[in-house]
Amino acid sequence: MTSIEIVTQRLRALADEFTQHWPIPGGIIVAVSRDETLLELPFGLANIDARQPVTRDHLFAIGSISKGFVGLTLLQLAEEGKVDLDAPVTTYLPGSVSARTTRCSRCAICSTTLLDCLPGPTPCRTKSGKAGG
Structure with missing residues (x-):
């Protein structure tokens, strides 16, 4: 397993735990460098009622x-x-x-x-x- 795969696996576990303990159904973890996106990790649900998962293309309200x-x-x-x-x-x-x-x-x-x-x-x-x- 590569280091990026290990990090992705750990982040996915943290994201899953996060959605179980906080009132947030889903989101996207993103890591970037100056020149490129290193990691995009969608997790949880974009629509709870429809059980629609968050995808890389999902748009979130920015809020505050x-x-x-x-x-x-x-x-x-x-x-x-x-x-x-x-x-x-x-x-x-x-x-x-x-x-x-x-x-x-x-x-x-x-x-x-x-x-x-x-x-x-x-x-x-x-x-x-x-x-x-």
Whole structure:
């Protein structure tokens, strides 16, 4: 048995165990390098009622999984001095939001507001932590 076959076998066992202990019917484990896909391992069910298995071509709803990646990237850019978290979002995405979408008439939505992942616009918080600009 090759090393990739051993890894695939172990991952399949973990995936099977995962679907038995968590409320997730199925998914796909993917390993990639810069140039190629090394492994695609679909597991479980795409449709529980129809008992339809997950395939390599199955499309999943992304849900909120991208929030963590966006937040991490934004914080890395801020650390490098490329993004000011207290600057209005329109500094980087012109026309993306209007002043009417904030609850604060004196400031625009800033990056820190977006990082809060709140369900709607809230006032910007300045570096002092005070709301309202």
